Each structure stands twice: as C-alpha cells, then as structure tokens.
Amino acid sequence: MTSHNEMSLDPAHPIDQTADAILGRHPALEGLVTPFASLFKARALLVEKLKLGPHCIPRPAGPPASEAPSLMGVNFEPFREPLERAAESMLKAMTASFPALSRHASLLADIVKAGRIDFVQLAGNYLETGSQGLVPAAEAAGVSPDGLDLAVRLSLSAVLEALVSPADPETESPFLGKGFCPVCGFPPSMSFLDRAPESPSEFLVGGGGQKYLHCSLCGHDWLTLRHQCPVCGTDDPENRLYYQADADTGERVDVCQNCKTYLPCIDLRKTGPVHHLDLAAVGMVHLDIMARGKGFSPVARTPWNMPG
Ligand SMILES: [Zn+2]
Numbered sequence: 001m002t003s004h005n006e007m008s009l010d011p012a013h014p015i016d017q018t019a020d021a022i023l024g025r026h027p028a029l030e031g032l033v034t035p036f037a038s039l040f041k042a043r044a045l046l047v048e049k050l051k052l053g054p055h056c057i058p059r060p061a062g063p064p065a066s067e068a069p070s071l072m073g074v075n076f077e078p079f080r081e082p083l084e085r086a087a088e089s090m091l092k093a094m095t096a097s098f099p100a101l102s103r104h105a106s107l108l109a110d111i112v113k114a115g116r117i118d119f120v121q122l123a124g125n126y127l128e129t130g131s132q133g134l135v136p137a138a139e140a141a142g143v144s145p146d147g148l149d150l151a152v153r154l155s156l157s158a159v160l161e162a163l164v165s166p167a168d169p170e171t172e173s174p175f176l177g178k179g180f181c182p183v184c185g186f187p188p189s190m191s192f193l194d195r196a197p198e199s200p201s202e203f204l205v206g207g208g209g210q211k212y213l214h215c216s217l218c219g220h221d222w223l224t225l226r227h228q229c230p231v232c233g234t235d236d237p238e239n240r241l242y243y244q245a246d247a248d249t250g251e252r253v254d255v256c257q258n259c260k261t262y263l264p265c266i267d268l269r270k271t272g273p274v275h276h277l278d279l280a281a282v283g284m285v286h287l288d289i290m291a292r293g294k295g296f297s298p299v300a301r302t303p304w305n306m307p308g
C-alpha cells in the first residue's frame with residue numbers, strides 16, 4: 001500500500017520542482033540547469049543512503065563560545081567508507097550528467113579505486129584550504145584540477161549533509177553577520193530573504209524578510225544582518241547596491257563597492273517557496289554573469305559560476 005506522504009519524501013521531487021520553476025522563468029538556462037539537476041538528484045539519493053549508516057560527526061566538547069566552525073580540525077578517518085562510497089557514486093553521476101567530463105571522471109574513478117588518491121586526506125585539505133588544497137593531488141595523478149574539485153566537493157557535501165545534524169541555534173549566535181559557515185567554514189553561494197508569515201500564529205513567532213546565507217559546501221543556512229556585506233562587513237548604503245535582470249522576479253545580485261564582491265540573493269516573499277537552494281543558485285547564473293561584467297568577483301567559487 002502506498003502512503004500519501006511517499007511522493008513528498010522522494011528526494012528528487014524538490015529538485016524537479018525547482019528545475020521546472022527555473023526553466024519556466026529562464027528557458028535559455030536548460031543546458032546548465034538540467035545537468036546540474038541530475039547531479040543534485042544523484043547526490044540527494046546518495047545522502048538518503050548515507051543517512052542509514054551508523055555514523056555521526058563527533059561534535060567538539062565544551063561550550064559553543066568559539067567562533068570557529070564546528071568541523072574545523074575534525075578527523076575524517078572514521079568516515080573513510082562513506083567518503084569513498086560517495087566518490088564512486090558522484091563520479092558516476094558526473095559521467096552521466098556531463099558528457100564533456102566523462103573521460104576525466106572515469107579516469108578519476110579508476111585512480112580512487114586503485115587507492116592512488118586518498119579521498120579522506122583530500123576532504124581534509126579541501127575543508128582547510130578549498131580548491132588550492134587539491135592542486136598537488138591533481139597534478140600527481142594527472143587529472144584536471146576542476147574535475148577533481150567537482151568530485152571532492154560533491155562527495156564531501158553529500159557526506160556532510162548526511163552526517164551533520166543541524167546546528168544548534170545557540171552555537172550559531174556568534175556567527176551572526178559572519179561570512180563563513182558555522183558548520184564547515186566555507187563562504188556562502190547565495191543569500192535569501194525569508195518568506196512572509198502565512199498565518200497569524202507564525203506572525204507572532206517571527207516576521208519574514210530575515211536574511212540568511214546559504215553555504216556553498218554543506219548547504220547549511222545561517223542568519224545574517226540584512227544590509228551587511230558578508231565579506232568586508234560594511235553596511236554603508238553607498239557601498240551596498242544590487243542589480244536585477246527583471247523587476248519583480250525576486251532574483252537579484254547584491255554587490256559591495258567596498259570589497260568588489262557579489263552574492264546572488266533570492267527573495268522568497270516574491271518567488272514563493274524554493275525547494276532546492278543549490279539548484280536555485282544555478283538558476284541565477286545570468287546574475288553571476290551580469291555582476292562579473294561590472295567588475296565584481298563571486299563571494300564563493302562554485303562549479304557553475306566560473307567562466308569558461
Ligand atoms: Zn557549510
């Protein structure tokens with residue numbers, strides 16, 4: 001017998017809904033949105049499988065007074081099995097979703113299987129130093145650094161999503177207005193303005209229009225100050241501007257004249273519910289291009305916002 005809830009529990013469903021909404025607004029983005037949707041669906045299915053495992057991230061002991069991200073310095077050795085499983089699965093998905101990457105992805109899969117790349121060490125390097133931490137391994141193995149970057153990012157993000165319990169709001173307070181994720185330390189790929197309350201009882205507990213940053217790696221969302229630059233911290237209105245491709249779509253790109261960075265922003269009060277934020281960020285790539293054309297750099301490097 002099928003239950004009424006089964007449809008909504010399908011991890012692919014929110015991604016399909018988001019893809020349909022984006023392509024309804026921006027049909028020209030199909031060549032980018034469809035392959036990323038298929039990659040994110042493979043990752044979501046993997047996360048569901050990994051969640052069934054017996055693992056949990058050991059939280060650092062002591063009071064949450066520190067402003068260091070929770071995962072800083074965590075040893076990933078206990079997660080070797082899920083990380084290697086994630087790598088195998090994500091490399092397959094890369095081959096299926098991006099034919100142009102298939103040669104590199106299958107070469108990488110062979111190298112990982114043969115034990116010539118240590119995914120646990122790479123995951124640790126990636127958390128500490130981002131893409132730069134992968135360059136020596138890519139060179140040693142003779143694979144493209146961008147291909148390795150995508151494989152490590154997808155695998156690590158799947159494992160983090162499966163293992164990390166949502167951060168305790170108390171541990172988040174030192175991070176208000178900070179430009180890095182309280183969980184993994186990565187910068188945000190986008191921000192969003194929370195939707196308006198739908199019922200009077202919701203209205204009593206809190207407003208709508210609050211601004212959150214969305215992590216470019218682990219997908220955690222944290223509250224930020226609405227007018228503050230997440231990179232340099234300025235809230236000077238002369239420096240904080242935004243651009244839109246169309247008025248009233250709820251999509252815009254916030255820019256900072258002080259540090260010359262940009263961050264796409266989605267206003268959920270105008271767009272309605274967005275079911276998958278990573279795909280929503282892919283669907284704002286025209287705003288990345290617009291901001292880049294005006295001389296701004298992205299707050300976070302993502303697989304879809306780098307030129308060429
Ligand atoms: Zn994060």
Ligand SMILES: [Zn+2]
Nearest residue numbers: 229232256259
């Ligand atoms: Zn700034």
